[in-house]
Amino acid sequence: MSKICSNQHIHIIHLFKTINKMAASIHHSIWSLRPSSTQRSSCRSKKSISRAGFWNIVDKSNSRGQMQFGRSNYKSEPRRGMSNCKENSSTDVEFWEKLYLGMDFGTSGARYAIIDKEGIIHSEGKKDYPPVLSDGSIDWVQSWKTTLFSLLETIPVTLRSLITSISIDGTSATTLILDSKTGEALARPLLYNESCPDALPIVKSIAPSNHTVCSGSSTLCKLISWWTSNDLSKESAVLMHQADWLLWLLHGKIGVSDYNNALKVGYDPEVDSYPPWLKSQPYSHLLPTIQAPGTVIGTLKEDIRTTLGFPEDCVVCTGTTDSIAAFLAARATQPGKAVTSLGSTLAIKLMSTTRIDDARFGVYSHRLDDKWLVGGASNTGGAVLRQLFSDEQLEELSKQINPMEASSLDYYPLPAKGERFPIADPNMVPRLSPRPESDVAYLHGILESIARIEAKGYALLKELGATEVQQVFTAGGGSKNNKWTTIRERVLGLPVSQALQTEAAYGAALLALRATQ
Numbered sequence: 001m002s003k004i005c006s007n008q009h010i011h012i013i014h015l016f017k018t019i020n021k022m023a024a025s026i027h028h029s030i031w032s033l034r035p036s037s038t039q040r041s042s043c044r045s046k047k048s049i050s051r052a053g054f055w056n057i058v059d060k061s062n063s064r065g066q067m068q069f070g071r072s073n074y075k076s077e078p079r080r081g082m083s084n085c086k087e088n089s090s091t092d093v094e095f096w097e098k099l100y101l102g103m104d105f106g107t108s109g110a111r112y113a114i115i116d117k118e119g120i121i122h123s124e125g126k127k128d129y130p131p132v133l134s135d136g137s138i139d140w141v142q143s144w145k146t147t148l149f150s151l152l153e154t155i156p157v158t159l160r161s162l163i164t165s166i167s168i169d170g171t172s173a174t175t176l177i178l179d180s181k182t183g184e185a186l187a188r189p190l191l192y193n194e195s196c197p198d199a200l201p202i203v204k205s206i207a208p209s210n211h212t213v214c215s216g217s218s219t220l221c222k223l224i225s226w227w228t229s230n231d232l233s234k235e236s237a238v239l240m241h242q243a244d245w246l247l248w249l250l251h252g253k254i255g256v257s258d259y260n261n262a263l264k265v266g267y268d269p270e271v272d273s274y275p276p277w278l279k280s281q282p283y284s285h286l287l288p289t290i291q292a293p294g295t296v297i298g299t300l301k302e303d304i305r306t307t308l309g310f311p312e313d314c315v316v317c318t319g320t321t322d323s324i325a326a327f328l329a330a331r332a333t334q335p336g337k338a339v340t341s342l343g344s345t346l347a348i349k350l351m352s353t354t355r356i357d358d359a360r361f362g363v364y365s366h367r368l369d370d371k372w373l374v375g376g377a378s379n380t381g382g383a384v385l386r387q388l389f390s391d392e393q394l395e396e397l398s399k400q401i402n403p404m405e406a407s408s409l410d411y412y413p414l415p416a417k418g419e420r421f422p423i424a425d426p427n428m429v430p431r432l433s434p435r436p437e438s439d440v441a442y443l444h445g446i447l448e449s450i451a452r453i454e455a456k457g458y459a460l461l462k463e464l465g466a467t468e469v470q471q472v473f474t475a476g477g478g479s480k481n482n483k484w485t486t487i488r489e490r491v492l493g494l495p496v497s498q499a500l501q502t503e504a505a506y507g508a509a510l511l512a513l514r515a516t517q
């Protein structure tokens, strides 16, 4: 029944679109479905979005990024049955309105957000990665691909035909090497927090000292490790990052990336090119071509478009990394504002007028239009918590913590050996003992110790010359823990708040919107 209903809705949408195109020729749309209101008309003022003016769209969405009254939030699982149609046919979406889809592929799962040109959310959803196994280990290629298409299938059918642009963010330095002719993976993906120390001496011999690539977990180390340990024929090999590869599945043009994802393979976003010391290497032909984040690559592949009901003019654009998408979602727009992504990891991003790169501490700067996002990513964070507690236990135990009382427990919580920032040490081991009798006290000590790592990170950025942090917004799963926020505020000595939009998927949707402006 819902299928028939959805088809009817799609038909009505197309009918309105056609009529509206005719109506537009008589200058005014006579088919506005959206109740006219002063608020809406004031919000409808056109703002030009220049390269540096990206923030216009971001600022405008500041006050309107939340769900609007009466619109149901399509959370997690798709709705079933007839009610699906009623809820999905949100009649206050102007049928000729364009919508923008952002998808975030993090460590534990993927999420999507669909917004309109004012940044209002029309639908959200999420999927955990299915544990697709092949010879005993997780087949990430299959798991991500399955997640991509199952997420697309959870998008309400009535909204799909309005989606005109798609972008995706992924984990930074998560590296795939593919055959550019067949698209087949030539090796398993290497994840963002995996290290290839075997390649580090070679990287350090070709790159400037303390360059961002001089870290075992850099994309360049992963590329060189593959290059030196394979005697496969390599002339048609191409390197892609997780977000690039997922976007390629949608647009079909292999070997395209963005200057955020490409930072850790050595791309220099300041001069908008690969440096000569990298272009002269025998493997430079594997490097992807680079565009700015939110640049149209091509249209959505026809088979996907027709199967899922996306419009002919739906474009796919370059993405970014997950912590930058989280920064975009938080709409922090001034130097001194920072975003801490408290997901499986702890990634900090501080808007700075000065660029700072120092691999000795895992510090690097991403470009965001005409500004710098200085920061780094620690392996501490939610992944450690998930090893010890379920989300429900975290919620229950956190309620019993007095966040104004300092914990005397001094841990360095890591999910496994290896740390990237603010201590760059692939051999660093976790410190999570002594464990007190009380789980409340234990969790308190862990949350406070993670807060101390965060504070150390921001202090390090200041020592290295970045703009001093004034305010911290929080994104990611940990942002909903108010007790943790209070602990962090006490430890950091700064105002700390949950970002208006805590999901990186919202930032990716802003990129999709920007691509079409």
Ligand SMILES: Nc1ncnc2c1ncn2[C@@H]1O[C@H](COP(=O)(O)OP(=O)(O)O)[C@@H](O)[C@H]1O
Residues within 6 Å of the ligand: 105, 106, 107, 108, 109, 342, 343, 344, 345, 381, 382, 383, 384, 385, 386, 391, 394, 395, 398, 475, 476, 477, 478, 479, 480, 481, 484
């Ligand atoms: N109430 C909570 N307090 C602190 N951390 C939490 C809470 N609920 C969930 N988390 C943590 O959030 C993390 C998931 O956040 P998410 O942003 O989805 O991560 P990612 O995108 O990196 O996979 C989990 O590791 C989990 O431990």
Ligand SMILES: O=C(CO)[C@H](O)[C@H](O)COP(=O)(O)O
Residues within 6 Å of the ligand: 106, 107, 170, 171, 172, 173, 192, 260, 321, 322, 323, 324, 343, 344, 345, 346, 347, 375, 376, 377, 378
């Ligand atoms: O830790 C991560 C996993 O979520 C981040 O993807 C990554 O390391 C952050 O890197 P960047 O600063 O380049 O976005």
